[in-house]
Amino acid sequence: MIELKHINKIYGHFKALDDINLSIEDGDIFGIIGQSGAGKSTLIRCINMLEPPTTGEVLVNGKDMTTLSQRELREERKKIGMIFQHFNLLSGRTVYENVAFPLELCHISKEEKDKRIMDILELVGLTPYRDKYPAQLSGGQKQRVGIARAIVSNPSVLLSDEATSALDPETVKSILQLLKDINKKLGITIIMITHQMEVIKEIARHVAVIEGGKIIEQGTVVDLFTNPQTETLQNFVGSVMSSEYPEQLSHMNLQKEKKNPDDLTVMALSFRGDVTNEPIIASLIKKFNVDVSILYGSIDYIQNVCFGKLIITISGNDGNISEALSHLQTLPIKSEVIGYVSNDD
Ligand SMILES: Nc1ncnc2c1ncn2[C@@H]1O[C@H](COP(=O)(O)OP(=O)(O)OP(=O)(O)O)[C@@H](O)[C@H]1O
Ligand SMILES: [Mg+2]
Numbered sequence: 070m071i072e073l074k075h076i077n078k079i080y081g082h083f084k085a086l087d088d089i090n091l092s093i094e095d096g097d098i099f100g101i102i103g104q105s106g107a108g109k110s111t112l113i114r115c116i117n118m119l120e121p122p123t124t125g126e127v128l129v130n131g132k133d134m135t136t137l138s139q140r141e142l143r144e145e146r147k148k149i150g151m152i153f154q155h156f157n158l159l160s161g162r163t164v165y166e167n168v169a170f171p172l173e174l175c176h177i178s179k180e181e182k183d184k185r186i187m188d189i190l191e192l193v194g195l196t197p198y199r200d201k202y203p204a205q206l207s208g209g210q211k212q213r214v215g216i217a218r219a220i221v222s223n224p225s226v227l228l229s230d231e232a233t234s235a236l237d238p239e240t241v242k243s244i245l246q247l248l249k250d251i252n253k254k255l256g257i258t259i260i261m262i263t264h265q266m267e268v269i270k271e272i273a274r275h276v277a278v279i280e281g282g283k284i285i286e287q288g289t290v291v292d293l294f295t296n297p298q299t300e301t302l303q304n305f306v307g308s309v310m311s312s313e314y315p316e317q318l319s320h321m322n323l324q325k326e327k328k329n330p331d332d333l334t335v336m337a338l339s340f341r342g343d344v345t346n347e348p349i350i351a352s353l354i355k356k357f358n359v360d361v362s363i364l365y366g367s368i369d370y371i372q373n374v375c376f377g378k379l380i381i382t383i384s385g386n387d388g389n390i391s392e393a394l395s396h397l398q399t400l401p402i403k404s405e406v407i408g409y410v411s412n413d414d
Pocket of ligand 2: 109111
């Protein structure tokens with residue numbers, strides 16, 4: 070378990086991190102998202118003390134990293150691997166030699182080192198490239214070398230500072246898949262900072278949003294995607310999910326009040342998981358004798374959970390409509406009346 074308690078980082082008069090509190094469970098994939106300059110790199114570098122916090126505690130498995138001697142810190146750092154946006158490989162060394170680098174100071178036999186390196190190269194899919202130099206590799210292959218080097222000494226934690234930001238979308242997918250495999254097979258806790266919401270959507274289980282050095286929102290990815298509280302997160306979510314109100318709605322003459330008895334009530338429904346398969350609409354029509362038409366529908370997937378969105382109109386007599394609306398309130402879905410339109414529009 071990793072716990073950050075009241076972390077502050079001050080550069081001169083500038084507060085880069087402001088009272089950060091986070092706790093990350095073993096085996097989790099924890100994403101930290103924020104705009105450029107938000108403090109992401111500073112934060113992740115506090116975890117392995119590449120950037121010691123000005124005040125606060127960094128507990129890794131109960132040990133406060135900020136109180137360790139240089140020697141103890143070197144030992145603890147072996148349990149924390151790190152990967153970077155620009156890979157940081159040694160250009161004069163082959164793939165094999167790059168991966169061997171962290172083992173140079175380890176007291177294990179040559180045979181054991183060789184076996185470990187070959188196993189890791191196999192895991193990241195680079196066995197045929199063992200004697201190539203970084204300049205001969207693609208970006209994705211370079212990041213695979215970075216990952217192999219970061220995990221060759223069996224760390225329990227892997228820190229990723231924008232590891233996919235320099236890669237094209239297809240390669241991003243394959244690197245994220247590799248990180249998922251590593252998390253699953255080796256049980257390594259992964260902490261990844263990113264400004265790309267796709268990365269969070271694809272692999273994180275928990276996410277924290279950082280802005281101006283502060284954590285402004287955190288929770289499970291599924292909860293935060295369905296119910297983002299801050300404008301910052303709403304914008305991030307909007308970048309990967311279909312927008313809340315579709316284009317068509319802006320062409321409709323949506324009124325705030327019902328003006329005529331036969332005006333249509335326009336509603337937005339959003340729901341997740343199994344609810345999607347329930348015949349919500351059919352039962353409204355049948356049970357409450359109202360007319361329902363669907364103006365817009367969309368389905369998104371975040372990892373294995375599906376999210377649906379519907380914009381519908383309801384018409385009928387007022388009593389029936391209000392009963393139908395009350396019924397919707399009892400279902401495990403979010404429903405809101407977003408306005409009214411005239412029946413002839
Ligand atoms: N060594 C330093 N001295 C002074 N200010 C710094 C130092 N390192 C970072 N900062 C400032 O702290 C803030 C946070 O920087 P940080 O690198 O953590 O941001 P980031 O979220 O990683 O941004 P990016 O997405 O661009 O990498 C920035 O305003 C930056 O200018
Ligand atoms: Mg950064």
